[in-house]
Amino acid sequence: MNIPDDLLYTQDHEWGRIEDGTLRVGITDYAATELGDIVFVEFVEKGSHVAKGEAFGTIESVKAVSEVYAPASGTVTQINEPLADTPELLNQDCYGDAWMVVIEMDDPSEVKDLMDAPAYEEFLAQEAK
Amino acid sequence: MAYLSHTKDTLAAMLSTIGIDDPEDIFSSLPQELRFSGRLDIPGPLDEESLRREFTCEPSRVVFAGGGIYRHHIPALVDAIASRQEFLTAYTPYQPEISQGTLQAIFEFQSMMAALTGMDVSNASMYDGATALAEAALMASRMKGIRRILVTRSTHPTYRSVLKTYLAHSPQVEVVEVPFEIATGRTDLKSFEGMVGPDAAVFVQQPNYFGVIEPMEKLARIASRAGFRGIIVTEAISLGVLKSPGSFGPDIVLGDAQSFGNPPAAGGPLLGFLCVKREHIRRIPGRIVGLTRDADERQAFCLTLATREQHIRREKATSNICTNQGLCALRAALYLSAMGPQGLRQVASQCAAGTRYLMRLLGEKGVSPYFNAPVFHEFVIRMDDARRSALEESGIIPGIPISSHYPELEDALLVNVTEMNTKEDCRCLIERL
Amino acid sequence: MSDRATITRFPEIREPLLRARSAAGKNTRPCPAPFDAADPADLDIAEKLPDIPDVSEVETVRHFTRLSRLNYGIDHGMYPLGSCTMKYNPKISEELARRFQAVHPADTRAMNTVLGYCALLQGYLREICGMDACCLWPAAGAHGELTGMMTIKKAVERSGGARTKVLIPDTAHGTNPASCTIAGFTTENIPSGKQGYLSASTLREHLDGHVAALMITNPNTLGIFEREIQEIARLLHDNGSYLYMDGANLNAILGIARPGDMGVDCMHINLHKTFGTPHGGGGPGSGPVLVTKELERFLPSPVIVCDDSGNHSLNWDRPDSIGMVHSCLGNVNVLIRALVYLLSLGGEGLREVSLRAGLNANYLKSRLSRCFDLPLDTPTLHEFVLSDRYQKEHGVTTMDMAKALMEFGFHPPTVYFPLVVPGAIMVEPTETESLEELDRFAQAMETIAAMSRENPQTLHETPQACPVKRVDEVWAARNLVLTWGAGESNEEDPVSK
Structure with missing residues (x-):
């Protein structure tokens, strides 16, 4: 299971990368693998405000639907538009080209609640039990 | 006992494998006080000959009734193929590898319905036209900004009833009816214009319940200000001759396609259909078949977009529909294939011609239609209950009384002529007037 | 698995879409014409004829007959879909x-x-x-x-x-x-x-x-x-x-x-x-x-x-x-x-229906629980739920076993439902199955259980003897070709293959 060191993680299997007060968000390798072949993604409109823990989008495989939740509160300033036409990228490069949105955080200190890589790895190990 | 096959010996063998002495022991987990100690009071078992004697029904000889359920010619091949057990006794095609027959037939049904309505995609069927309308309105009601469902009062009365039943529990939207002109039976354009707005989803039936052709171009122009536009078709045969509903730019075209190869059958099964613009595909209710490939990269079909549906999305599904009208959709595909483009046009033309023939005969007798606007194959006349009952006694059903739905139309009778009627039928009716 | 005796042999049929057979003027069916035909002058008529296939009656009948042969129905054999009660449909x-x-x-x-x-x-x-x-x-x-x-x-x-x-x-x-x-x-x-x-x-x-x-x-x-x-x-x-x-x-x-x-x-x-x-x-x-x-x-x-x-x-x-x-x-x-x-059954017959439905299900449960995991041992009536727990140790899933059952001439049971049992296999034989048919089904399941230990790879590749091989539902969902007009611009459209 690929868990990059430089990212922060949620218990809902999203990752976040801090970039100058903004947070780039995607789903983890674990989430993509669990869902299987992803066939559809849909996000809130650009400019929407999302609260921490609130859904900012939906991803679907053939037989499952999953919501994706904001790791921190803020305004969605960028959306990865090409992902709509190539949802399979999520299964191929979930930490790279298949990022989902960029959130301009209301309160950058909110990220302190997120897990670092070792903590997320430990969390996954606990989940498996 | 019919349909069962165990002998004394096989029963004994099975009981011993299970490890019980008596089949009744299987029910030992039921609380004793819940065990039904009586005998179900249902006659039988009856043998097949007794059953044949028990079930008979003699339809009236001459029928001029339509009103959303129509009598049309059904090619013999429709029954012959639709009765094949491979189609008749199969389950919903969840296992595509052994359901390609059903899946491809439904894909072809979807393709033909999309072509006939002039829309991008069709689902695999709904229960009937009324629930198709209700589900379309529910779909619209979940869209941003929609607060009102406008439906023309010239839409089928039971469709409007079902719509209200379904929407009774969606407090965020209100159902509003658009009046019709008493002289023409057409939707009142002025009222319509005053009611349409971006917060409204509008639904117009064409041809309308009175058989009258609505001024679609004008209605469409006004409806362009609406948030969502739907056209209702209760007589699918009209798709064979009128301009396609899709050409007026709606978001959805829905209704009933019973006329395509399905008999009136005392009122059901009917065949609801629902076709939309591609942008709405993830919002629609019901099953959809998609084309795909198998492990050898060869053509195959399967159910798709299942994540909209109840078995995956449960309480957040676009609809609760599960079993639909699969066999009726197959019959429609068979019907359209058997009739072909010329045949479908000819049936539609015959219906229109027969209607005009009967209208002329009635006119000669001094009976004029209620409305002075062009119709497809139904029209409204005045006839009191006494005369109608007398005709019915003599085996002629002259039409459907509709005044209970439209109190402003006194003694109104909705008359329908199809290619199943003859000139003789028409004369027969006229003579007894 | 072609060496195994199958009860139902599906024909080798690839049937193109009906539209592929269409050509203007093929359909020569005479339609009823009791009235003097003329397009009504007072209506706004579509200029073009409806866009549906123009084929002969024989072509229609053969097309749909061939399609029917790609289907499995209850008259083919047992249809043990749990909670669907696929019993014989009296003629x-x-x-x-x-x-x-x-x-x-x-x-x-x-x-x-x-x-x-x-x-x-x-x-x-x-x-x-x-x-x-x-x-x-x-x-x-x-x-x-x-x-x-x-x-x-x-x-x-x-x-x-x-x-x-x-x-x-x-x-x-x-x-x-x-x-x-x-x-x-x-x-x-x-x-x-x-x-x-x-x-x-x-x-x-x-x-x-x-x-x-x-x-x-x-x-x-x-x-x-x-x-x-x-x-x-x-x-x-x-x-x-x-x-x-x-x-x-x-x-x-x-x-x-x-x-x-x-x-x-x-x-x-x-x-x-x-x-x-x-x-x-x-x-x-x-x-x-x-x-x-x-x-x-x-x-x-x-x-x-x-x-x-x-x-x-x-x-x-x-x-x-x-x-x-x-x-x-x-x-x-x-x-x-x-x-x-x-x-046709009467009150007494209906009671017999439920007795036999319970008997058939419990017979199968007794046999199948020897080689499949039975997650609950609470008594059951007309159906029961197994899981793929034992077979999963060999990498074989419920989906693999469902597809393999088709090769033995059976419709698979309901799978992955109810949601409370992971890898659920939900079997409801109904009362209309004979002991012989139940035994055939049990043997098929036992064979599949044995194969999952000895040769799991074969199971992943099932079905081989069905009208199509394993169907790609992901391709369908990603490409959304939902009518025969929609796939034309798509080079990958398998219609052309």
């Missing part, structure tokens, strides 16, 4: 239903006869369920659920209560929560517990003044009878809530136990399951709703009434009704089939 029901095809619902004389049959059926269904009133119009099981829940909603509103919540056990069909949503309720999942049935004490924890009803399937989708149902009903009624029963599994208890005696207030049944009407590749079905005296006035309009001289008609004057739920009278033709079925 006499088909023959007699056809006698009603020409009746238009406005034909009052003929409809008097038809409504008479409907009234009879209502009476028999009430007798079977021990309920007071019946509405035949819902066109399918989910339609019945919705009708039933709207009936309860109306009753709740009438009593002035603000009850908005429906409790649903985690073993329920997806239609249950979906129907509740349309009827204006929110839903709450409640766990059915380790024994596989809902305990009264669990229910008690979830009861409050907001609960309008509990929606329960009995026996549930694990095949287990809800043995605390009476206490559950008492708790609900004391709380001012209703008990709704999903009758999907009624085939288990005909003449054995009656929902009305359990305290059920409202329920639906699936005629296309319990009473042997054909499923038609996905309908038409029929989902009558039954209620207690208290709820009767809320049932949909119209209702059938019978006058002193035995004439049947419809009454629409019902101020408390939820309204209409169907364009006309539901799937009347399916109702006739169900009535024929009931009379």
Whole structure:
């Protein structure tokens, strides 16, 4: 299971990368693998405000639907538009080209609640039990 | 006992494998006080000959009734193929590898319905036209900004009833009816214009319940200000001759396609259909078949977009529909294939011609239609209950009384002529007037 | 697996889309033309003919006959879909239903006869369920659920209560929560517990003044009878809530136990399951709703009434009704089939149906639990649920086994449902299977279990001997080719292959 060191993680299997007060968000390798072949993604409109823990989008495989939740509160300033036409990228490069949105955080200190890589790895190990 | 096959010996063998002495022991987990100690009071078992004697029904000889359920010619091949057990006794095609027959037939049904309505995609069927309308309105009601469902009062009365039943529990939207002109039976354009707005989803039936052709171009122009536009078709045969509903730019075209190869059958099964613009595909209710490939990269079909549906999305599904009208959709595909483009046009033309023939005969007798606007194959006349009952006694059903739905139309009778009627039928009716 | 004897051999057929055979002028069918033909001059006529295939009658018949041969039906063999009750569909029901095809619902004389049959059926269904009133119009099981829940909603509103919540056990069909949503309720999942049935004490924890009803399937989708149902009903009624029963599994208890005696207030049944009407590749079905005296006035309009001289008609004057739920009278033709079925068996025969359904299921369970994991050992009636736990150790999943079963000539059981059992395999043989057929199925399952240990790779590649190999549902979802006009610009369109 690929868990990059430089990212922060949620218990809902999203990752976040801090970039100058903004947070780039995607789903983890674990989430993509669990869902299987992803066939559809849909996000809130650009400019929407999302609260921490609130859904900012939906991803679907053939037989499952999953919501994706904001790791921190803020305004969605960028959306990865090409992902709509190539949802399979999520299964191929979930930490790279298949990022989902960029959130301009209301309160950058909110990220302190997120897990670092070792903590997320430990969390996954606990989940498996 | 019919349909069962165990002998004394096989029963004994099975009981011993299970490890019980008596089949009744299987029910030992039921609380004793819940065990039904009586005998179900249902006659039988009856043998097949007794059953044949028990079930008979003699339809009236001459029928001029339509009103959303129509009598049309059904090619013999429709029954012959639709009765094949491979189609008749199969389950919903969840296992595509052994359901390609059903899946491809439904894909072809979807393709033909999309072509006939002039829309991008069709689902695999709904229960009937009324629930198709209700589900379309529910779909619209979940869209941003929609607060009102406008439906023309010239839409089928039971469709409007079902719509209200379904929407009774969606407090965020209100159902509003658009009046019709008493002289023409057409939707009142002025009222319509005053009611349409971006917060409204509008639904117009064409041809309308009175058989009258609505001024679609004008209605469409006004409806362009609406948030969502739907056209209702209760007589699918009209798709064979009128301009396609899709050409007026709606978001959805829905209704009933019973006329395509399905008999009136005392009122059901009917065949609801629902076709939309591609942008709405993830919002629609019901099953959809998609084309795909198998492990050898060869053509195959399967159910798709299942994540909209109840078995995956449960309480957040676009609809609760599960079993639909699969066999009726197959019959429609068979019907359209058997009739072909010329045949479908000819049936539609015959219906229109027969209607005009009967209208002329009635006119000669001094009976004029209620409305002075062009119709497809139904029209409204005045006839009191006494005369109608007398005709019915003599085996002629002259039409459907509709005044209970439209109190402003006194003694109104909705008359329908199809290619199943003859000139003789028409004369027969006229003579007894 | 081609060396294995298969019961059903599918033909080697690849049938192109009908449109591929179309050419202008091929269809020469004479249509009825009783009137002098002319396109009506007063209408705005489409310039082009409808865009549907132009093929000959022979081509149509062969096309659809070939398609039919790619399907598996109940006359091919056993169809052990759990909670779907795929039993044999009697031919006499088909023959007699056809006698009603020409009746238009406005034909009052003929409809008097038809409504008479409907009234009879209502009476028999009430007798079977021990309920007071019946509405035949819902066109399918989910339609019945919705009708039933709207009936309860109306009753709740009438009593002035603000009850908005429906409790649903985690073993329920997806239609249950979906129907509740349309009827204006929110839903709450409640766990059915380790024994596989809902305990009264669990229910008690979830009861409050907001609960309008509990929606329960009995026996549930694990095949287990809800043995605390009476206490559950008492708790609900004391709380001012209703008990709704999903009758999907009624085939288990005909003449054995009656929902009305359990305290059920409202329920639906699936005629296309319990009473042997054909499923038609996905309908038409029929989902009558039954209620207690208290709820009767809320049932949909119209209702059938019978006058002193035995004439049947419809009454629409019902101020408390939820309204209409169907364009006309539901799937009347399916109702006739169900009535024929009931009379062909009679009261005693129906009881025998449930006895044999339980016997067949328990026989298979005894045999199959030797090589498959049986996650619950609670007694079951007409169906049971296995899991792929043992086979998964060899990398073989429920999906692999389902696909492999097709090679042995069987339709697979219901898979991955109920959701409470991971890798669920839900088997319902029904009463109409002979011991020989049950044994063949058991042998097929045992062979698959052995293969999962010895040669798991073969199972991943199944099916090989079906009309198509494993179908790519991901491709379908990503490309969304939904009509024959839509795929033309797509180079990958397999039509061209």
